[in-house]
Amino acid sequence: MARNALMGKKLVIALTDADGKALQKSPDILKWSVEEITEEDKTYPIGEETEYRNVLQTGWKGSIDGQAINTAYDDIVDAKIKYQEETGGTLTFVIFTTETYADGTVRKYKYENVTFDGYKRSNDGNNKPVTNTLNWHATRRVPIQ
Known part of the structure; x- marks a missing residue:
């Protein structure tokens, strides 16, 4: 029989700007998904029967879903649009x-x-x-001790 494992209530998620400053309003997050992004590099050396496969980890992606209990989701979108219009770059979190x-x-x-x-x-x-709902993409996932 399956036991209760990682439950939603046992998962805490916090968002900050790129400088580590907490957002003024935190989005309500009811659903969270995360998926590894990989690239596969295969080589087939001439004269060998074995194929060589190398899997490279290139990032992470997922989505956050929640109720509109405040303006946090709109604030994130508005901030990234404003940043793009002012600098031509992409705002990171x-x-x-x-x-x-x-x-x-x-x-x-x-x-x-x-x-x-x-x-x-x-x-x-x-x-x-x-x-x-907001989709997200990250370049790295770093364990914190």
Whole structure:
């Protein structure tokens, strides 16, 4: 029988700007996803039967979803648009996660050079909450001791 493992309530996520300063308003995060980005490099040497495969880790990506309890999602999108218009560059952020497992193990990670895209807002109508989604991409995930 399966035991309870990493539960949503045992996952803490914090966002900061690239300088490490906490955002004025934190977005409500109800769903979090993370996926490794890799590139595969294969070589087939002439005269050899064996193929050589090298998998390179190139980054991380995922999404955050939550309810519109404040303007945090819009603030992030507005800030990145303003930064792009003023500098021509891409505004970066940092994501910190703390995961507590059923056996008491705690893992903390810092996702660096985070960029956001794919902002979506939806509402099912009536008295259902407005929800937001932001896709994210990070160049690195660093364990924090």
